[in-house]
Each structure stands twice: as C-alpha cells, then as structure tokens.
Amino acid sequence: MTKYDIPKFGILHHSLLSHDNISSVNIIDEDLKAHFQQLFEGGYFDNAIVFVASDHGHRFSALRETQQGQLEERLPFMSIALPEKFKSTEKGKKIYRNLKANADSLTTPFDIYETFQDILSLPDELDTEQSNDKRGLSLFRPISKTRTCQDADIQSHWCTCLRWQKGNNIIAEKLATAVVETINDYTKIERNLCAPLNIDKILNSKKLVPNEQLLKYAGSTDIDGQFPKFNENAVATFATYMIIFTTSPGNAKYEATVQYDEELDKITVDMLTISHINKYGDTAHCIIDKNYFLATYCVCYDKINKT
Structure with a gap:
C-alpha cells in the first residue's frame, strides 16, 4: 500500500x-x-x-x-x-x-x-x-x-417551495411586537451592554397559504384498510406569517417567520427563524467578544446617538 x-x-x-x-x-x-x-x-x-x-x-x-x-x-x-x-x-x-x-x-x-x-x-x-x-x-x-x-x-422560514399571500397589517403589528419582545428577552442577560429594541416600521407581511389537500385530510387508512376521511369544511386556525420590520435604536431590519394560532390568539416565536437582513456594522461592537451570538440583536448604548 x-x-x-x-x-x-x-x-x-x-x-x-x-x-x-x-x-x-x-x-x-x-x-x-x-x-x-x-x-x-x-x-x-x-x-x-x-x-x-x-x-x-x-x-x-x-x-x-x-x-x-x-x-x-x-x-x-x-x-x-x-x-x-x-x-x-x-x-x-x-x-x-x-x-x-x-x-x-x-x-x-x-x-x-x-x-x-x-x-x-x-x-x-x-x-x-x-x-x-x-x-x-x-x-x-x-x-x-x-x-x-x-x-x-425544513422550517417554513427557510423553505422556498411555499405559496404566500399578503398578510393582515393589524396582525403583522401584533406579531412584530411579539418578535421584538422575544429578542429583548434574549438580550436581557446583557442589558448593561445591549439596549432594548422597539418596533420602528412594518415593511412587509405575508401569510403562508395552507396546502388544501393537507387541510382537508382528516384520517389515514387503518389496519383494516378503511379509506381516509376528508373534511371539505376544514378551516386552518394555525397560520404561519413572515414579517419584515425595522427596529430602533440601530435601524436594524429583521425578517421573522412566526406561528399564530388565530383561535387561541397565541403567538409562537423561534429565535432560529429570525434573520437580521441588513448590515449591523459596529453597532454591536461591545458584545462581539463576550457573546457573539447576541451580535445580530444588540445595539450598544454608545452607538445609539450615532445610528
């Protein structure tokens, strides 16, 4: 060999x-x-x-x-x-x-x-x-x-094979608020370095169009070979939204995919489905070496008057 x-x-x-x-x-x-x-x-x-x-x-x-x-x-x-x-x-x-x-x-x-x-x-x-x-x-x-x-x-946030329709502005505001609250909760461990964020502007929102066949599907073939059942009147109460918004201070632009249970009025936010889509430059300089994973959500206090 x-x-x-x-x-x-x-x-x-x-x-x-x-x-x-x-x-x-x-x-x-x-x-x-x-x-x-x-x-x-x-x-x-x-x-x-x-x-x-x-x-x-x-x-x-x-x-x-x-x-x-x-x-x-x-x-x-x-x-x-x-x-x-x-x-x-x-x-x-x-x-x-x-x-x-x-x-x-x-x-x-x-x-x-x-x-x-x-x-x-x-x-x-x-x-x-x-x-x-x-x-x-x-x-x-x-x-x-x-x-x-x-x-x-593949999570909805990263999937490119989905159909979307224009979202409801009132719901988008509610969802963006939930996302910002989640971000602030994530950064509060370093609140002495990172300022809390506020919503600045909602730029875009869209709602995932559910698969009609999946929505109507109500059962699967059982051990005896019974046919699956379909419900023509099924209505989706659990919706997926993608929202793009800016925050202050720092003028960060975020794209987030959020789950919203319209029946229970319950919002589910996953930090893994929040993307910072504009350049944050040195606004997070104070946290980079201490906690790199907070950088995309952190605006250092000494940069607030300069952004």
Missing part, C-alpha cells in the same frame, strides 16, 4: 473576498478557474470526488433585502465532480445519472452528509428511490421529485 491508497478528506473554507462585500466576489473567478483547471488536468483529482459549495447567500447586503437575495440566502450553490474513470464504471454511471436527476429535487446539507457515507462504502442498490421518512438522503441515489420541505424537515 502506498500513500496514494489511503483515503483522505480535505475541506477548504474561503470567505475573505465575499463575506463583507458581495461586489468583490468576481475578483477570484479567474484564479479559482485556473486553480481547478490545473488540479484536474494535472491528475490530482483522478481518484477524488470534488464538492464545491456555498453555505448561504449574502445575508446583509442591499441584495438580501430583495426577493432574489432572499432566495440566494436559502439556495446556496452546490457542485459535485466525479472522476472520469469512475463515471465509466457500472456504479459510476448510475451515480452520475442520479446526481444529474437529483439536481431537480429538493436537497439539503443533511443529504451531503449521507452522500459522504455512501462515498465511504458505495451502495449496491442505486436504482430504488429513497424513502422520504429520513431527514438526510444520499445524492448518489434517487430522490423523489415530490419531496417537500416538510419531508426534509
């Missing part, structure tokens, strides 16, 4: 040129192309599977405040290159076919992990469509074209 027979895994994370200024991303294009071309033509990838990916789109530029920016944040780039010799093998042909087909299916980073597992031990079965019961599915094997965000356990 030589050193070339030992399996290796390497990862390179590059963000210097793109993180703070989206306009400088293209600076690296030619160098990156030349680098990969040299590696491929030099045979360095003859026995390697190469993943080139982005973790997310730009999260605080002016572009992020547009619909295109919202999509780019949620739909990062992913490319996979297989060795040419491997693609000519029986398994390689099937895997390449499945990769191309899965480009049109809903996939997530959990699928990349499952794909790594297949690389460690290539499966024999490569023709059967995988069950949506698992959160992660291998990209090397067929993935259903009808896979949904619910199947993949």
Whole structure:
C-alpha cells in the first residue's frame, strides 16, 4: 500500500473576498478557474470526488433585502465532480445519472452528509428511490421529485417551495411586537451592554397559504384498510406569517417567520427563524467578544446617538 491508497478528506473554507462585500466576489473567478483547471488536468483529482459549495447567500447586503437575495440566502450553490474513470464504471454511471436527476429535487446539507457515507462504502442498490421518512438522503441515489420541505424537515422560514399571500397589517403589528419582545428577552442577560429594541416600521407581511389537500385530510387508512376521511369544511386556525420590520435604536431590519394560532390568539416565536437582513456594522461592537451570538440583536448604548 502506498500513500496514494489511503483515503483522505480535505475541506477548504474561503470567505475573505465575499463575506463583507458581495461586489468583490468576481475578483477570484479567474484564479479559482485556473486553480481547478490545473488540479484536474494535472491528475490530482483522478481518484477524488470534488464538492464545491456555498453555505448561504449574502445575508446583509442591499441584495438580501430583495426577493432574489432572499432566495440566494436559502439556495446556496452546490457542485459535485466525479472522476472520469469512475463515471465509466457500472456504479459510476448510475451515480452520475442520479446526481444529474437529483439536481431537480429538493436537497439539503443533511443529504451531503449521507452522500459522504455512501462515498465511504458505495451502495449496491442505486436504482430504488429513497424513502422520504429520513431527514438526510444520499445524492448518489434517487430522490423523489415530490419531496417537500416538510419531508426534509425544513422550517417554513427557510423553505422556498411555499405559496404566500399578503398578510393582515393589524396582525403583522401584533406579531412584530411579539418578535421584538422575544429578542429583548434574549438580550436581557446583557442589558448593561445591549439596549432594548422597539418596533420602528412594518415593511412587509405575508401569510403562508395552507396546502388544501393537507387541510382537508382528516384520517389515514387503518389496519383494516378503511379509506381516509376528508373534511371539505376544514378551516386552518394555525397560520404561519413572515414579517419584515425595522427596529430602533440601530435601524436594524429583521425578517421573522412566526406561528399564530388565530383561535387561541397565541403567538409562537423561534429565535432560529429570525434573520437580521441588513448590515449591523459596529453597532454591536461591545458584545462581539463576550457573546457573539447576541451580535445580530444588540445595539450598544454608545452607538445609539450615532445610528
């Protein structure tokens, strides 16, 4: 056995040129192309599977405040290159076919992990469509074209496959208030550093349109084979809203997805579904080194008169 027979895994994370200024991303294009071309033509990838990916789109530029920016944040780039010799093998042909087909299916980073597992031990079965019961599915094997965000356990906040309609302004105000209260509760542990926030303006609100078939569905086939029941008069009382609003001090712009039980008038806010979508700069400088996770919600007192 030589050193070339030992399996290796390497990862390179590059963000210097793109993180703070989206306009400088293209600076690296030619160098990156030349680098990969040299590696491929030099045979360095003859026995390697190469993943080139982005973790997310730009999260605080002016572009992020547009619909295109919202999509780019949620739909990062992913490319996979297989060795040419491997693609000519029986398994390689099937895997390449499945990769191309899965480009049109809903996939997530959990699928990349499952794909790594297949690389460690290539499966024999490569023709059967995988069950949506698992959160992660291998990209090397067929993935259903009808896979949904619910199947993949993607929260509404991050799902790009949903239909929305214009929201109610009065409800939006109530929901935004709940979000700000949740943020303030989250930062109160550092209240001596971070000022409490107030709602400044509601910029947009939209309500998720429920799936009509799912809404009408009232039962499943039982052990005796009875048919499922549907309720034509079913009404959704639990709604999902996405709201965009600004806060003061600091002029932060937030995008939040909130659950609202209209029947019980109950609001559920999850901190993981609140995105700060404009640049906060140094307004959170006082908390960065102490508690980085509060930075997107913190406005330092010494910055209040300067924002």
